[in-house]
Each structure stands twice: as C-alpha cells, then as structure tokens.
Amino acid sequence: MTASARAGSPPPAAPVRRRAFAPLEPISASARTMLGLGFFVLFVVVWGIATLGGFVSPxxxxxxxxxxxxxxxxxxxxxxxxDIGMTVWRVFGGFLLAAVIAVPLGVAMGTWKTVEAFFEPFVSFCRYLPASAFIPLLILWAGLGEMQKLLVIFIGSFFQIVLMVAVTVGGARRDLVEAAYTLGANSRGIVARVLIPGAAPGIAETLRLVLGWAWTYVIVAELIGSSSGIGHMITDSQALLNTGQIIFGIIVIGVIGLLSDFAFKALNRRLFAWAAL
Structure with a gap:
C-alpha cells in the first residue's frame, strides 16, 4: 500500500481510452480521411471484380x-x-440567382411573423413541386436557351433556401433580442446586429446544402433540349449504349460537387470561425 493510499487519498484516475465506435466519439482528421478514401477504394475494387470478372455484361x-x-x-x-464549363456555369448561375432573392426573403420571414404568415403557405406549397415538372412550361416561356436551364435550377433551389433561412433566423435566442432592446436597440438594429449575425453561420450552411441539390437539377435541365453540358453528353452516350462515358460523366459531377462542397466548408470556417467555438 502506498503512502497516498494509507492517507486515504483517492487513487489516480485511469487514462481515458477512446472507443472508435462509441456514440458521438470524435475521430482524428487523418482517421476520417483514411476511412473516407477507404470506402472509395473498396467501391472501385468491388466494381472491378463485378465487371472484369464477367459477372456483369459490359x-x-x-x-x-x-x-x-x-x-x-x-x-x-x-x-x-x-461541357463541364457550361454545366458549372448553369449550376452557379441559377443557384446565385436563387440565393440573392431567397436569402433576404427568408430573413424577412424569420424576422416578422406577418411576412411569414403571408408567404409561408405559398412557399411551402411550391417546395413540394418537382423542378422537372416545370420544364415543359419553361420551354414554352423561355425557349431552349440558357434561361430555361437557369430557371429550372432557380425553381429547385429558391423555395428550399427561403424556408430554411426563415427557420434559421426565427430560431434566434430571445434573451439576446431582449438584451439588445434593453441596451437601446431599435427594430432595425435588432435585425442588423442580432438576428443576421447570429443566423449567418446557419444561412451559410443552408446555402452549402442547397448547392448540392442544384447539381441534381442541372442534369435534369440538360437532358431536354440541350446541345452542351454534362447532361447532354450523358444523353448522347445513352443512345450509343456507351456506359463508360455515362459513368464518367456521373463521376465528374460527383467530383466537382465534392470539391465545391469542400470549398464552401472552408469558406464558412474562415468567415464564421467563432461559430465552432
């Protein structure tokens, strides 16, 4: 028995062992990278065995x-x-057009309940309408040019952004709002100095998520009446039964989308570093 035990002091705490599969247990950045790459390697191996082994027809x-x-x-x-350049232009063009209009409207809906009561039923109704269902009408209204494709992405992104931004702004802490009023802030100051700064990280995350959805809409827009773009290439390859080109086009979309997602995350961390504290 040690002197500390004889004196009645508690024994030293055992070192905490991290368990890889414990709920909500964090992992290191290197482990996350290795696990993510590991899945891609496993996917390609299974794909190669299935095709090169003759289990699936070419x-x-x-x-x-x-x-x-x-x-x-x-x-x-x-x-x-x-084609890649045209698709990227359509995605970001339609998405930015939607964000420029949807974010202010979402902020207004989250801030003032009267504005929310006026717009929310219609926005919620439109949110459930598939963007692809508008393509015949958009072709009649805007023709087969770039505007039609931008509008498909706009419709698919706009209503989602509006509601998600409204929920984010409306979830502001009431104690911060009351404290600002106590310090003499007016309604404009509440919006500019409390609601928008507090909701900014959530708004940025909303835009990141909806940008991923915009990539799905652009392919739908390019499948009909398009002479360029990744979707147009996939349609032509399908007519020729060239599954190699179809798969390559799909993978290119995924890679570009993943890179844009990483860039969005890095930008958000840089702009709102305090939000992670």
Whole structure:
C-alpha cells in the first residue's frame, strides 16, 4: 500500500481510452480521411471484380478501365471540358440567382411573423413541386436557351433556401433580442446586429446544402433540349449504349460537387470561425 493510499487519498484516475465506435466519439482528421478514401477504394475494387470478372455484361456496366479510357477520349476528342464549363456555369448561375432573392426573403420571414404568415403557405406549397415538372412550361416561356436551364435550377433551389433561412433566423435566442432592446436597440438594429449575425453561420450552411441539390437539377435541365453540358453528353452516350462515358460523366459531377462542397466548408470556417467555438 502506498503512502497516498494509507492517507486515504483517492487513487489516480485511469487514462481515458477512446472507443472508435462509441456514440458521438470524435475521430482524428487523418482517421476520417483514411476511412473516407477507404470506402472509395473498396467501391472501385468491388466494381472491378463485378465487371472484369464477367459477372456483369459490359453493355450494362463498363469496367473502371473502360470508363477511364472513355473519359480520356471525351477530353481529347470530344471537347468535354467545354461541357463541364457550361454545366458549372448553369449550376452557379441559377443557384446565385436563387440565393440573392431567397436569402433576404427568408430573413424577412424569420424576422416578422406577418411576412411569414403571408408567404409561408405559398412557399411551402411550391417546395413540394418537382423542378422537372416545370420544364415543359419553361420551354414554352423561355425557349431552349440558357434561361430555361437557369430557371429550372432557380425553381429547385429558391423555395428550399427561403424556408430554411426563415427557420434559421426565427430560431434566434430571445434573451439576446431582449438584451439588445434593453441596451437601446431599435427594430432595425435588432435585425442588423442580432438576428443576421447570429443566423449567418446557419444561412451559410443552408446555402452549402442547397448547392448540392442544384447539381441534381442541372442534369435534369440538360437532358431536354440541350446541345452542351454534362447532361447532354450523358444523353448522347445513352443512345450509343456507351456506359463508360455515362459513368464518367456521373463521376465528374460527383467530383466537382465534392470539391465545391469542400470549398464552401472552408469558406464558412474562415468567415464564421467563432461559430465552432
């Protein structure tokens, strides 16, 4: 028995062992990266076994090697970089157009209950309407040009942003609002100095999430009446039963979307570093 035990003092605490699968237990950044890459490697291995092993017909699913070859041909012979540029322009053009209008409206709905009562039923109604259902009308109204494709993305993004921003702003802490009133702030000051700064990280996160949805709308817009873009390439490849090019186009969309998501996250952390504290 040690002297500390004889004196009645408690024994030293045992070191805490972190369990990888404990609920809400954090993991290191390196472990997160390795696990994420590990899934992609496993996916490609299973895909290769299924296709190169002859378990799936090449007509229905190209192998990873064939997909890479077809992707190289797209870049070197078919000007695929131009299709990528057009798709990126459509996504960000329609998304920015939606965000510029939807964010102020969402802030107003979250701030003033009268504004919310006026707009919320209609916005909620439109939120459930699929953007693809508007394509025939948009073709009649705007033709087959770029405006029609931008409007598809606008419709698919606008109503989601409005409601999510309104919920974020409306969830502000009442004690902060009351404290601002006590310090002499007026209604404009409450909005500018309490509600908007407090909701800004949540608004930025909302925009990041909806940007991911915008990528799904652009392909739908490009499947009909388009002469350029990744969706147009996928449609042409489908007519030729070229599954290698179809898969490559899908993967390119995923890669660009993932990169934009990482960029959005990094920008949010830089702009709202205090929100993570």
């Amino acid at each position: 007509t229905f699913l190209a192998s990873p090697i064939t997909m890479v070859k077809e992707g190289w041909l797209l870049f070197t012979e078919y000007g695929f970089i131009g």
